[in-house]
Amino acid sequence: MTTANIMLYVEDVEANADFWKKYLDFKETERFDFGGSISIVLAVNPACNLQLFDIDFIRKNSPEVASNKPSLLFDIADFDGLYARFKENNETVGEIIEMGGARTFNFPDRDGSYYAVREIVA
Template identity: 75%
Template sequence: MTTANIMLYVDKVEENADFWKKYLDFKETERFDFGDSISIVLAVSPTCNLQLFNIDFIKKNSPEVAAHKPSLLFDVANFDELHEHFTKDDHPVGDIMMVGDARTFNFPDVDGNYYAVREAKE
């Protein structure tokens, strides 16, 4: 089995991990201590993880990739519930709109990076 590990470079590792756990119910699977920085791995699915790194750590150790930001789209079954969760917490969230034949919306994390959500087909 192959697992994809998507690396996100953020300002606040701990706060971003809490954000992903709260809104998308990702589970922390590993934590790495680099002395002056930490990295947290969150399971998205059995074959996909998000690994959060502090952007300053990346700029120091791998400056050639520090500006790379992925564009992520999450297919979720609990589409309406997730949108409502953001709304009831007064967290910024985009309007639900149709893109092709799918309902979508976007949201920012605690660093202001935007991600998209698409309603999963049954």
């Protein structure tokens, strides 16, 4: 089996990891110490992880990729529950819209990078 690690470069690794764990229930699977910088791996599912890196560490060690940001769309079964959790916690969250036959909304992480959510329609 192949696993995809999506690398996100963030200002605060711990705060962003807590955000993903709280709202999308991602589980921390690994933590790396680079001597003054950490990286946290969060399992999205058995085939996909988010690996969070400190942006300053990336700027120093791989400046050519430091400005790369993926555009991520998460397919969610508990669409209304996730939206409600964001609202209940006074998080910034976009309005629910219909797009391509499915309801969607977007939200920012702790660094202000936006991600999209699409409802899984059975």
